[in-house]
Amino acid sequence: MIEKISYKDVRYCYGDVCAVHEATFDFPKNAITALIGPNGGGKSTIVKLLVGLLKPDHGHVKKFEGATIGYVPQATTFDRAFPATIYDLVLMGTKDNKITPFKRYTKRDKEKACEAIKRLSLNGLENRSINQLSLGQLKRGLIARAIASNANILVLDEPDESLDIESSKNLYKILVTLKKDTTIIIVSHHVAEILEVADYALYVMEHVKFYNEPKQLQEILLNDGIFTL
Amino acid sequence: MIQAIFKYTFMQNALLAALLASVVAGVIGTIVMEKKLVSMSGGIAHASFGGIGFGYLLNFEPIWGGLFFAIGSSLLISRITKNGKIKADTLTGILWSFGMALGILFISLTPGYMPDMTSYLFGDILSVSNSSIFYMSIFTIIIVVLFVVYFHSFMMYLFDEDYARSTGMNVTLLEYLVYIMIPLGIIVLIKIVGIILTIALMTIPVSIAKMLFNSLKQVVISSVIISTFLCIVGIAISYYINIPSGACIIIFSTFIYFITWLYTIALKKSRHTHKKHHHSE
Numbered sequence: 001m002i003e004k005i006s007y008k009d010v011r012y013c014y015g016d017v018c019a020v021h022e023a024t025f026d027f028p029k030n031a032i033t034a035l036i037g038p039n040g041g042g043k044s045t046i047v048k049l050l051v052g053l054l055k056p057d058h059g060h061v062k063k064f065e066g067a068t069i070g071y072v073p074q075a076t077t078f079d080r081a082f083p084a085t086i087y088d089l090v091l092m093g094t095k096d097n098k099i100t101p102f103k104r105y106t107k108r109d110k111e112k113a114c115e116a117i118k119r120l121s122l123n124g125l126e127n128r129s130i131n132q133l134s135l136g137q138l139k140r141g142l143i144a145r146a147i148a149s150n151a152n153i154l155v156l157d158e159p160d161e162s163l164d165i166e167s168s169k170n171l172y173k174i175l176v177t178l179k180k181d182t183t184i185i186i187v188s189h190h191v192a193e194i195l196e197v198a199d200y201a202l203y204v205m206e207h208v209k210f211y212n213e214p215k216q217l218q219e220i221l222l223n224d225g226i227f228t229l
Numbered sequence: 230m231i232q233a234i235f236k237y238t239f240m241q242n243a244l245l246a247a248l249l250a251s252v253v254a255g256v257i258g259t260i261v262m263e264k265k266l267v268s269m270s271g272g273i274a275h276a277s278f279g280g281i282g283f284g285y286l287l288n289f290e291p292i293w294g295g296l297f298f299a300i301g302s303s304l305l306i307s308r309i310t311k312n313g314k315i316k317a318d319t320l321t322g323i324l325w326s327f328g329m330a331l332g333i334l335f336i337s338l339t340p341g342y343m344p345d346m347t348s349y350l351f352g353d354i355l356s357v358s359n360s361s362i363f364y365m366s367i368f369t370i371i372i373v374v375l376f377v378v379y380f381h382s383f384m385m386y387l388f389d390e391d392y393a394r395s396t397g398m399n400v401t402l403l404e405y406l407v408y409i410m411i412p413l414g415i416i417v418l419i420k421i422v423g424i425i426l427t428i429a430l431m432t433i434p435v436s437i438a439k440m441l442f443n444s445l446k447q448v449v450i451s452s453v454i455i456s457t458f459l460c461i462v463g464i465a466i467s468y469y470i471n472i473p474s475g476a477c478i479i480i481f482s483t484f485i486y487f488i489t490w491l492y493t494i495a496l497k498k499s500r501h502t503h504k505k506h507h508h509s510e
Binding site for chain 2: 051052053068069071073077078079081082083084085088089092095096097098099101102103104129131145149155
């Protein structure tokens with residue numbers, strides 16, 4: 001039985017431009033893996049291939065048995081004018097993906113949603129319309145939805161994009177508490193902060209390089225002057 | 230007018246048709262607005278004119294031809310634009326005018342005198358027959374039953390399709406359902422306000438509801454009620470001052486839309502000043 005998510009010879013191209021070239025690497029189970037790299041380097045593509053929004057042109061992505069994915073996209077995939085409250089948003093995560101008639105939320109679902117809301121410190125905002133949230137609150141709402149889904153793989157595409165350093169660090173703390181039974185894959189531009197908490201790192205710039213020690217990547221990037229602490 | 234309702238079947242049919250159309254406007258309108266399919270729906274409505282003309286030419290009930298063309302163009306737009314090579318917007322524009330052109334062609338080829346097409350183009354709620362009420366009811370029931378039974382899945386799909394897909398939900402199935410429900414709804418609306426004005430009835434009641442409510446369920450239910458109100462008042466106005474009912478409904482609806490808009494702006498302002506007062510105290 002595989003205890004990881006593995007990419008084998010994966011290639012994906014948008015027309016003539018290939019975002020991912022014959023990439024082979026693994027995401028270890030129940031750990032935090034950070035995806036670092038410049039914009040347009042292919043991070044989001046790798047993530048979308050994992051969650052199934054894109055299908056590889058070549059090669060394959062294999063998940064471990066019983067894998068269920070909670071995806072937190074970059075906030076713009078939906079219209080914020082949609083009539084829903086933050087509670088509705090998180091509650092939507094609690095149900096499975098089957099299209100079955102007369103689906104109703106049970107008491108357990110509602111408890112799960114409240115729990116997730118609390119974990120992301122959104123309590124008190126439950127009945128606020130998603131239109132009236134700050135971007136940071138909305139991101140936390142999306143993570144709460146993913147957590148409420150009981151997913152064992154959490155895929156986060158720049159969840160800290162609009163958060164200040166302090167809120168980002170709080171968010172990472174929450175992620176660390178989740179990783180004992182959750183595989184966490186996070187795309188981030190807060191390089192120094194995310195590499196502090198990550199167990200593994202992936203440097204993505206057209207080609208993919210896997211680092212067992214995030215510190216190692218941090219040093220390379222520092223030496224190259226790519227980012228400063 | 231109340232006496233006329235009791236006295237004349239056509240008035241009873243008009244009210245029943247208005248109610249059916251309002252249910253459709255609430256449900257399909259919400260789907261169309263949230264999925265940003267307003268212009269596509271306009272295209273489908275106009276494409277149906279080709280089928281209506283075809284019905285006249287071959288001497289069968291024109292509305293069935295319209296339904297066939299509407300579903301055909303809806304599925305065509307959804308499938309062909311799927312791979313992104315042709316933009317939905319472009320194909321919508323093409324089918325929009327192609328359908329109208331075909332309609333005109335078929336009608337001009339129809340032997341005998343030229344049929345009066347204004348009731349299809351602008352709607353004529355006062356001439357709704359019993360058989361029309363029958364098919365409108367069937368379509369409305371199909372739409373409502375599907376939407377209510379699969380409400381949860383529709384909500385996920387309408388809100389965040391990418392997320393729904395990432396959970397492994399069969400989004401394609403919902404897409405097919407939606408692309409069949411929309412043309413069914415459009416055919417119901419055509420009878421009331423006509424091809425040209427269907428978009429208004431799909432967008433205005435939902436837009437008003439969205440200004441007032443912040444949950445999907447509330448928006449759907451309230452837009453059905455708002456639409457019923459708009460249609461009935463529109464019919465009443467057209468009955469008394471003797472102008473076409475479809476136009477009357479739309480003009481009145483647009484008027485109410487702006488009133489609501491101004492009301493929500495005023496409400497925000499008064500809340501704002503109230504807060505200020507509160508702070509300064």
